[in-house]
Amino acid sequence: MIQIEKFSKKFGERIAVDGLSLKIAKGEIFGLLGPNGAGKTTTIRVLTMLTRPTAGKIVIDGCEAAHNEGHIKAVIGVVPQHFNLDIDLTPWENLELHGRLHHMLPEVRKQRIGELLKYVELDDRANDMVQKFSGGMKRRLMIARALLHQPKILFLDEPTVGLDPQVRRRLWDLIRRLKNEGLTVLLTTHYIEEAENLCQRVAIMEKGKLIAMDSPIALCQRFGAYVVEWADEEGTKTKFFTDRGEASNFAATLMTTTTLRQTNLEDAFVELTGRKVVG
Amino acid sequence: MLYDIWTVFWRDWLVLKRRIGRFILSRMVSPVLYLVAFGWGLGRSIQVNQGSYLDFIVPGIIALNSMNISFNSVGSPLNMSRLYHKTLEEYLIAPIASSSFVIGKVLSGALRGLISSVIIIALAYLFGAHALINSWFLLTLVLNCLVFASMAFVAAMVMNSHEDMANFNTYILLPMSFLCATFFVPDHLPALLRWIIKILPLTHASYALRAIALGGEAPVLSLIIMLAYILTFCGVGIWLMEKVRE
Numbered sequence: 001m002i003q004i005e006k007f008s009k010k011f012g013e014r015i016a017v018d019g020l021s022l023k024i025a026k027g028e029i030f031g032l033l034g035p036n037g038a039g040k041t042t043t044i045r046v047l048t049m050l051t052r053p054t055a056g057k058i059v060i061d062g063c064e065a066a067h068n069e070g071h072i073k074a075v076i077g078v079v080p081q082h083f084n085l086d087i088d089l090t091p092w093e094n095l096e097l098h099g100r101l102h103h104m105l106p107e108v109r110k111q112r113i114g115e116l117l118k119y120v121e122l123d124d125r126a127n128d129m130v131q132k133f134s135g136g137m138k139r140r141l142m143i144a145r146a147l148l149h150q151p152k153i154l155f156l157d158e159p160t161v162g163l164d165p166q167v168r169r170r171l172w173d174l175i176r177r178l179k180n181e182g183l184t185v186l187l188t189t190h191y192i193e194e195a196e197n198l199c200q201r202v203a204i205m206e207k208g209k210l211i212a213m214d215s216p217i218a219l220c221q222r223f224g225a226y227v228v229e230w231a232d233e234e235g236t237k238t239k240f241f242t243d244r245g246e247a248s249n250f251a252a253t254l255m256t257t258t259t260l261r262q263t264n265l266e267d268a269f270v271e272l273t274g275r276k277v278v279g
Numbered sequence: 280m281l282y283d284i285w286t287v288f289w290r291d292w293l294v295l296k297r298r299i300g301r302f303i304l305s306r307m308v309s310p311v312l313y314l315v316a317f318g319w320g321l322g323r324s325i326q327v328n329q330g331s332y333l334d335f336i337v338p339g340i341i342a343l344n345s346m347n348i349s350f351n352s353v354g355s356p357l358n359m360s361r362l363y364h365k366t367l368e369e370y371l372i373a374p375i376a377s378s379s380f381v382i383g384k385v386l387s388g389a390l391r392g393l394i395s396s397v398i399i400i401a402l403a404y405l406f407g408a409h410a411l412i413n414s415w416f417l418l419t420l421v422l423n424c425l426v427f428a429s430m431a432f433v434a435a436m437v438m439n440s441h442e443d444m445a446n447f448n449t450y451i452l453l454p455m456s457f458l459c460a461t462f463f464v465p466d467h468l469p470a471l472l473r474w475i476i477k478i479l480p481l482t483h484a485s486y487a488l489r490a491i492a493l494g495g496e497a498p499v500l501s502l503i504i505m506l507a508y509i510l511t512f513c514g515v516g517i518w519l520m521e522k523v524r525e
């Protein structure tokens with residue numbers, strides 16, 4: 001569904017994304033992780049035709065981005081990292097503008113807007129001004145907007161920042177359900193458990209380069225299934241073990257309080273993106 | 280394409296409709312001041328080409344006011360939407376042509392310019408001005424609104440801060456509103472300045488509006504020059520819309 005080959009993006013001298021290649025299949029939920037400034041947003045902006053790549057080839061839904069922008073724009077839905085709602089309009093009008101821009105038929109548009117506003121629980125605020133909305137409400141509205149024209153591919157750039165836990169879980173359910181209906185999802189997040197929960201595969205980027213790409217489980221196994229974590233004067237330390245017995249032997253040698261647990265994606269992430277770890 | 284232009288226009292119309300009362304009231308302030316200061320106050324003691332000064336400046340005021348309103352209805356909102364609210368992205372992501380966006384925005388800016396011109400014409404009659412308003416007059420007015428709405432589009436895409444946008448107003452629009460044959464005929468100015476003024480679009484608008492209002496022939500050349508400005512600015516606007524994606 002999405003195919004990126006050796007794509008790079010430079011802003012002047014600064015390289016934001018450097019030779020990224022990846023393939024995302026139809027119906028896959030793919031997570032893009034990485035520390036601040038890794039190039040996640042830049043990647044999404046290029047894939048959503050907001051920015052042009054410096055080099056490389058991008059194919060989305062069988063169309064090459066350089067030649068077939070119109071088709072790609074029609075089949076993608078985007079929730080950007082920052083708020084970009086029209087604050088001079090009401091939620092209903094924001095959605096209607098989006099529907100019109102995507103050439104939806106008036107009856108379909110009206111029905112979808114009603115459904116989606118209800119889904120994100122904003123139906124009672126449909127005619128307030130967006131300006132007065134809280135951050136989480138704005139984000140929910142942006143999610144409704146991205147889904148309005150029934151896209152085949154959804155790009156979510158940190159979609160759950162500032163959402164309360166209930167809404168976040170509802171969004172996860174929604175994403176899973178849409179995936180089962182064949183939607184392809186590319187999301188970035190700093191909540192590693194979100195990626196672990198949702199994504200079939202994740203890619204970890206650092207300083208514009210892809211440093212790992214695999215399923216969350218495989219990434220956890222890469223360093224060892226168990227991890228011992230402890231704190232000393234220099235900060236939190238971790239050490240990976242493939243065998244539980246070895247891990248508990250090691251833990252016994254330490255003087256401070258230690259935790260022994262199964263490796264999670266966050267441990268793998270921290271290890272991969274190069275925090276200093278003893279070993 | 281037409282539908283997309285309508286969509287862009289529709290959004291601006293929604294916003295305008297919500298504020299139409301305030302819009303009209305605030306638009307009355309500066310023309311009333313001009314009419315009082317220059318028409319009644321100063322104007323009583325001045326005769327221009329055998330006519331009253333009020334009749335002389337009303338076309339000038341219409342020209343400069345439609346310039347200001349058309350420019351500011353597009354310029355600063357678009358600049359904010361590009362830099363701060365990021366709502367421009369909503370249009371960039373949508374499957375519409377850049378030209379639809381440019382045309383829709385320019386038309387909606389021009390509409391605001393026209394509404395405020397209607398207000399001034401009504402006020403001017405109340406102040407006792409005599410002006411002949413025919414279809415040539417309206418055509419010139421529409422062209423003037425389009426010139427400055429499209430110029431504002433270009434400025435909003437080029438200026439990289441709200442402050443630069445304000446500076447554009449101070450350094451370009453403000454001098455134009457005083458010098459471009461709005462309040463006086465610039466025949467006595469130094470030759471170089473006269474030439475510069477001759478090139479500026481607002482000069483053509485005020486000359487044309489005044490000629491028509493006083494019952495003369497419509498200066499077709501001026502209208503053609505204004506049309507050329509519109510096409511150039513729209514062309515540059517479309518090009519900038521493509522370039523904004525870097």
Ligand SMILES: Nc1ncnc2c1ncn2[C@@H]1O[C@H](COP(=O)(O)OP(=O)(O)OP(=O)(O)O)[C@@H](O)[C@H]1O
Nearest residue numbers: 011014015016034035036037038039040041042043
């Ligand atoms: N418009 C721009 N002009 C210049 N540099 C930019 C621009 N956008 C991004 N960059 C640079 O590109 C790099 C990658 O930024 P990007 O926004 O893609 O990071 P990110 O992975 O999304 O980070 P975060 O987790 O903070 O959202 C950064 O060094 C940033 O400074």
Ligand SMILES: [Mg+2]
Nearest residue numbers: 040041042081
């Ligand atoms: Mg980002």
